[in-house]
Amino acid sequence: MPPETMTSRERWLAVIERQRPDRVPTDYQATPEASAxxxxxxxxxxLDEVFQRLHIDAHTGVYARWAGAKLPEGTDEFGCRYEKIxxxxxxxxxxxxxxxxxxxxxxxxxxxxxxxxVDQYDFSHIAGRAEASRDRPIFGGGSEPFLIYCNLRxxxxxxxxxxxxxxxxxxxxxxxxxLAYETTxxxxxxxxxxxxxxxxxxxxxxxxxxxxxxxxxxxxxxxGMKRMMELAHSSDVYVIHHSDGAIRKILPRMIxxxxxxxxxxxxxxxxxxREDLKKDFGESVIFHGAMDNQRTLPFGSLKDVRAEVLDNLxxxxxxxxxxxxxxxxxxxxxxxxxxxxxYETAYENGWI
Numbered sequence: 001m002p003p004e005t006m007t008s009r010e011r012w013l014a015v016i017e018r019q020r021p022d023r024v025p026t027d028y029q030a031t032p033e034a035s036a037x038x039x040x041x042x043x044x045x046x047l048d049e050v051f052q053r054l055h056i057d058a059h060t061g062v063y064a065r066w067a068g069a070k071l072p073e074g075t076d077e078f079g080c081r082y083e084k085i086x087x088x089x090x091x092x093x094x095x096x097x098x099x100x101x102x103x104x105x106x107x108x109x110x111x112x113x114x115x116x117x118v119d120q121y122d123f124s125h126i127a128g129r130a131e132a133s134r135d136r137p138i139f140g141g142g143s144e145p146f147l148i149y150c151n152l153r154x155x156x157x158x159x160x161x162x163x164x165x166x167x168x169x170x171x172x173x174x175x176x177x178x179l180a181y182e183t184t185x186x187x188x189x190x191x192x193x194x195x196x197x198x199x200x201x202x203x204x205x206x207x208x209x210x211x212x213x214x215x216x217x218x219x220x221x222x223x224g225m226k227r228m229m230e231l232a233h234s235s236d237v238y239v240i241h242h243s244d245g246a247i248r249k250i251l252p253r254m255i256x257x258x259x260x261x262x263x264x265x266x267x268x269x270x271x272x273x274r275e276d277l278k279k280d281f282g283e284s285v286i287f288h289g290a291m292d293n294q295r296t297l298p299f300g301s302l303k304d305v306r307a308e309v310l311d312n313l314x315x316x317x318x319x320x321x322x323x324x325x326x327x328x329x330x331x332x333x334x335x336x337x338x339x340x341x342x343y344e345t346a347y348e349n350g351w352i
Contacts, residue, residue, distance in 0.1 A: 001347070002351055004022055004023070004055075006021060006022050007135040007136075008025065008057035008058070008135060008136050009134070009137050009138075009196065011023070011025040012025050012057060012137040012323065015286060015321065015322070016196075016261065018320060018321070019320075020320070020352055021320075022351065022352060023347070023350040023352060024313060024317055024322060024323070024324055024346060024350035024352070025057040025323050026055070026057050026058075026324045026325060026343060026346050026350075027056070027058055027288065027325035028047075028051065028056050028058040028326075028330075029325070029326060029328070030326070030329050030330035031090045031092075031329045031330065031331055031332060033091075034329070034330045034332040034334075034336075034339075035047055035050075036332075037332050037336050038330075038336045038339055038340075041336035041337070041340070042336075042340070054340065054343040055343065057136070057137065057323075058136065059136060059138065059197070060129070060133035060136045060137070060139070061138070061139045062133075062139070062187060062191055062195065063126075063140070063187075064121035064122065064123055064186065065123075065125065066116075066122075067121055067122035068116065068121075074093075077116040078099065078116065079097075079099035079113075079152075080095050080097060080098065080099060080151040080152060081096055081097035082094060082096065083096045088333075089331060089332040089333040090331060090332045090333075095150075095151040098151060098152055098154040098157075100113065100152040100153050100172070101153055101154045101157060103168070104165075104168075105167070106167055106171035106172075109168075109171065115179070116179065117179070118182040118183050118186060123187065123190045124190070126187060126190035126191050127190050127191065127192060130194040130195070133194075134194060137196045137197065138191065138194050138195050138197075139195070139196070139197050139198070139199055139240070140187045140188070140237075141180075141185075141188060141195060141199075141232070142184060142198040142228065142232075143177060143180035143200055143201070143224065144199075144200075144202055145172075145173050145176035145177055145180060145202075145224065146158070146221065147202070147203070149172050149173060149176065152172065153168075153172075162212065162220065166219070166220075170220065173220060173224060174224075177227065177228070180228065181227065181228060181231060184198060184232075185231070188235045193236070195235075195237050196237065196238060197237065197238045197239065197261065198228070198232045198237050198238075198239055198240070199240055199242060200225055200228050200229055200232070200240070200241055200242075200259070201242035201243065202221055202225070202242075202243060203242075203243055203244045203245065204221075204243045204244075204245070204247050204250060205243055205246045206246060206269075207245060207246060207269050207270065208269070208270045209270065210245075210247065210249055210250060211245070214249060214253070217253075218253070222253070222257060226257040226258065229257060229258035229259065230258065233258060239259050239260045240259075240260065240261040240262075240263055240288060241254055241259035241261065241262055242263045242264065243262075244264065244266060245266055245269050245272075246266075246269040246270045246271050246272055248270075248271035248277075249271070251281060251285075252281075255281065259285060260286060261286040261287075262281075262285045262287055262288065263288040263289045264288070264289035264327040265287050266289075266292070267292070268292055268294065274290065274311070274312070274315040278318065282318075282319070282321055286323065287316045287321060287322050287323070288323040289323075289325045289327045290316055290322075290327065291308060291309070291324065291326045291327060292308065292327055293326045293330060293334075294327070296338075297326060297330060297331075297334050297339065298334030298338075299334065300338065302337060302338065305338045305342050306341055309324065309342055309345040309349070310345065310349060312324060313349055313350055324346045324350070
């Protein structure tokens with residue numbers, strides 16, 4: 001292989017700024033179980049060793065830590081309670097108590113519920129972590145408020161609120177966006193210019209179509225997301241927008257309000273064909289992801305994995321503008337050999 005001439009951060013930055021990297025960068029995300037299985041397979045003692053051996057340009061996240069009153073076990077700062085649910089090959093924390101489920105109006109919430117404030121978080125560790133990760137792309141700040149709203153209200157009630165109780169949605173999302181904004185400002189300050197991207201997210205798509213109407217997205221999500229994106233751009237930070245599923249209908253609007261990088265590019269979902277996305281949006285947005293972890297990574301053959309890497313490099317990487325990564329957390333249900341094949345094929349064939 002040719003010698004590498006860039007750090008991982010420089011490689012990402014070159015792609016985002018439409019310059020020429022030495023090779024296509026890669027990223028990593030996985031469940032703890034999948035990471036442990038991959039480390040065992042490679043005989044590696046840490047994920048950093050995995051990243052070095054497989055030439056993965058994995059990002060580093062810098063986050064605020066809760067420093068308010070001690071929370072009961074399994075409870076977050078919003079009062080949501082979680083239980084670890086074992087799915088056989090891994091476990092996820094699922095919200096089982098929704099503290100705002102019984103409220104009917106913003107006035108009730110205002111008088112009976114206490115929102116966390118930015119002053120209850122600790123940011124003192126961020127400068128050191130950002131400095132230690134200076135050669136990696138650093139994610140920091142951002143927002144995903146409707147996800148939190150679903151935990152606060154319960155997903156069914158949250159979706160019904162969009163139609164039946166818009167006042168509640170506006171009120172709660174306003175509080176959550178404000179907290180995200182204030183927290184992001186502090187993260188940027190403490191990271192001292194080292195944050196490269198902010199993760200401004202909301203899952204808006206199913207396998208077949210949007211989960212919300214475009215009108216609901218415009219009313220409830222766009223104003224707050226646009227404000228977050230403007231904050232990022234005013235701080236010389238790029239926006240990586242995460243939205244699973246079939247989001248073709250809303251993608252032009254998301255580009256219009258300021259996304260720079262699109263994740264995860266679930267190309268098997270309706271309307272998300274890679275060729276069409278590249279043709280229609282390739283000059284406006286960078287693509288991040290596109291390695292399918294619903295079929296290919298967990299259940300495909302080594303040949304399938306290698307073919308998908310080559311297709312992604314050819315289609316999404318044509319002329320630049322692509323960071324190869326799994327579409328979501330790599331799951332332990334799949335073989336680690338497939339994960340190794342993904343990154344080895346990307347490294348061998350991603351040179352520019």
